[in-house]
Amino acid sequence: MEVIESVSLMQARSEELRLAGHTLAFVPTMGFLHEGHLELMRVARSLADRVIVSIFVNPTQFGPKEDFAKYPRDREGDLAKVEGVSVDICFLPDVSEMYPRGFQTTVSVRELSGHLCGLSRPGHFDGVTTVVSKLFNITKPHIAVFGQKDYQQLAVISRMVTDTNMGIEIVGVPTVREHDGLAMSSRNAYLNRDERRSALCLKKAMDLAAEMFASGERDAKILKNAMERLIVTHPYTSIDYVAVCDPVTLDDLDKVGEQALVALAVKVGRTRLIDNCLLKARNLSERRDL
């Protein structure tokens, strides 16, 4: 596996691979890799003949009071994991090369960034879309692979790619979960044992909403209230948002029609966790695939 730290070398290498006729798939990550990330890489592997992974903890997508400084990092462990799933190139730029003095450009996706996590993390999605634009221009992929756990991120990036004609196919991969249902996240490492137990409330709340929906409940407020009541019975939790919204526009719904996105952000202790699932009217079992 090649390890590349320089932006210009990475860019030249990708250009060379494209000119040689290779198909490139790209998986951007912030490192501290878990099974969810590795699944993205396996999907990338199945779609292209060269796989590039980036590991970059992007400062501009963290708010001033958020966890940028203490975000978990494990360079050597990550490199071993990436190599273990047959990635071809691991790109590890440093912050000063990504954001040199004088940097002042932002890529924004207006409406989609204004919902859900965008409300509680102002500027977060501008940070995400800007760094992903840069990473796309540097790694020049044909395909880029993202997890569905960050549903809004996936929606925002898909919109950006369409709107700016980047010509990259964006692929979403179903959330990978621990045996008990907790969505994999690098931030799970922050949880102590009691918090880890309470963290299950996100999955339980989604399961409750799915059951109610399967039994015919279509009132978004009733679904949300039921999820909120379930979550608050778990210690150490505080709800950031519980939303039942349109899967395309992310607008809040009053009544659920054919389908809806259930999206949650809950603080457990000091750790903010997110999760989501799709409710689909026709065939409930499909929900499990998303």
Add this chain to the structure above:
Amino acid sequence: MEVIESVSLMQARSEELRLAGHTLAFVPTMGFLHEGHLELMRVARSLADRVIVSIFVNPTQFGPKEDFAKYPRDREGDLAKVEGVSVDICFLPDVSEMYPRGFQTTVSVRELSGHLCGLSRPGHFDGVTTVVSKLFNITKPHIAVFGQKDYQQLAVISRMVTDTNMGIEIVGVPTVREHDGLAMSSRNAYLNRDERRSALCLKKAMDLAAEMFASGERDAKILKNAMERLIVTHPYTSIDYVAVCDPVTLDDLDKVGEQALVALAVKVGRTRLIDNCLLKARNLSERRDL
């Protein structure tokens, strides 16, 4: 010459040309082409083996009270001119394909867009950087050529390309002028005979500043006041701005050091004209090249 109207066809054609090893130079325009535009195309021709020109009057860079609707257009005349300077591909997308329903992404260059024309045309440069990002992603050039008459546009686009790692070489071409010194502009077509005479005040004001600078004047306020006094003696004029600023940051200067950008925007009748020149301490004759 190929004429391409479809975004996806243009993108596929450029990808094909890149894969075949060609070097692509791109000249984006809003059409109603004049000798200044043709000079950009000749420079592009000298730098690459395939030249792509776009003609697109971009609605998002016009303010609500500006001249988008009446901006001059001449498709057939433009195509003949473009062909006359041996352009390979002319790309003419329509507005609905560039901005389909749901479009919501903006590319912004913060500080540089907040000076000069950015102050009197709020949102203008966001419109420019967003459409140029799109055009770059569609035409995939190695080199893009812009006129120095829109000095701020050139600065903003260069910054955007650097900041987002687009990997495109941006080339600036000296302003082409009418025999009497008026900078070529599609908007000169709006001027009646009396206004056309008054429009010379921009060039005269810059020449005055250059003479004063050559004689040792370094106080930006004195230079600006002298230019303003000269402009107001011309009928039908109203000054939007007269600036003496840093050529890199576009920040206003108090004292001029080695060099300064003189930039003007003046309404002559209802027509807003811009012009600029560099003042350089070492060798005044270089100024004429810019």
